Amino acid sequence: MIDRIANEVAIQCMDCGIITDIRQFKDILVMALNNYTVSPKEKAIAVYDDLSKGYKMxxxxxxxxxxxxxxxxxxxxxxxxxxxxxxxxxxxxxxxxxxxxxxxxxxxxxxxxxxxxxxxxxxxxxxxxxxDDYIVKDPMLNIDVVRQEKVVKKPFSPIDLEKILDVCRNDKNELARRRNIAMIECLLSTGCRVGEISLIKIEDVDFRKGECIVHGKGNKERKVFFNDRSILRLSEYIDYRKDNCEYLFCSLKKPFQRLNVGGVETNIRNIGEKAGVTNCHPHRFRRTMACNALKKGMPIEQIQALLGHENIETTKVYLCIDTDKLAVEHNRYLG
The missing domain is CATH 1.10.150 (DNA polymerase; domain 1)
Incomplete structure (x- = not known):
């Protein structure tokens, strides 16, 4: 170990021009290091007695x-x-x-x-x-939340959505056209996360009732709903398919595998680029669904249930206030 370290140091010093006789320098360094115990630096977390049990538990x-x-x-x-x-x-x-x-x-x-x-x-x-009594004092008690800049994350506007759907409608690949239209309509209707939509199987969807069970964060189940438009587009897409894939959305070519999270994200991003719509990603459809529901008068508690949020404060982050409507209300009460 000491000989290897001395050799590495000597080479580095030689390269930098600090020394000229590498063999002599190495001999001197080895003699100096022989008085010490040298061992590799550990990069694992330190374990201290029974506190390691607290870490594991x-x-x-x-x-x-x-x-x-x-x-x-x-x-x-x-x-x-x-x-x-x-x-x-x-x-x-x-x-x-x-x-x-x-x-x-x-x-x-x-x-x-x-x-x-x-x-x-x-x-x-x-x-x-x-x-659980592993330590006495919590060092986090006086650590304040870091102030974050609040950026308003906007939903898709009606014009944005029409541009996106136009790109899908004009796709020359009939299978891609049907799949992408169905995917957009499903994201807008269900408000599913991208990880949820990619795992839905055809057999999971009750086409008569327009609903299915999805597995969200933390393996929590919730029911999501498909409106008539999304059910129609889904049916058209599935009827046109000739593959044996059990999932709702799959690739366009053999072996017709499930469209995973990355596949859905890439597909939506490509559609957005063709449509000239910036910041086009699956999660924005989820936000759009929530905002549209709020504008039409749905109580926030019901929106919370549809999105699968445990905390209603999380739901509030998703929602946007219609500034045009706010201006009308301001004029109504204060004009």
Missing amino acids: FFVTKKVKGLSDKSLKYYKCVIDDAMIRINKPLDRITADDIRYLLACKKRDGRSNTTLNNIRRVLCSFFKFLVN
Whole structure:
């Protein structure tokens, strides 16, 4: 180990012009290092006695609560990175350690949204450790939410939607035309997440009632609904298909595999580019569905249920206020 380190250092110094006799320098360095024990730096999180049990049980608890593997992986990534950077036993971590961690992330160019996501994960982790008596004090108690710039994420306008559907209608590939129109109508009617729409099987859809069960975040089930227009377009698409794929949306060529999340996103993005509609992605159809429902008078609690949100505050983020209608109401009450 010492001989290899000495050789690497000597070569680097030779390259930089610091030394001229590499063999002599290496001999001197080996003699100096012989007085020390040299070992590779560990890059794993530090484990301290029974606190390692608290670390493991946190993920077990989250798994039992129904967090997806993707979420668990993200939690582990955030927590492990924090433990490596702070490099202290869990029960000795302070609020200042957390503040310094977030400051370093900010310096590295992380957005305030990312900082808040890190804060949220660490809050959950340390709260669990305190509640289950692994540590006494929660270092996250005095860590404030990072202020984020509130950007209004707009739904598709009626003109945007017409442009998008026009591109689909003009597709010379008949199978692509039917599939893409059906996909757009389904996204607008159900408000499904892209991961949900890609996993729906044909047999899951009750075409008579216009509904089906989807599996959302955290493996939670909910019922979504298809309006008459989307059922009609779906039926036309499925009747035209000649494949044996069991999923609602599949590729256009053999072996006709399920259109996964990436496939749906790429397809929608390409349609948007052809239509000249910027920021065209599946999730924007979900926001559009929610905003359209609100404009037509649907109570926000029902919109929350349709979207599958546990917290109504999340639903409020999705909704936009019609500024034209707001101007009319202002004139009505204050004009």
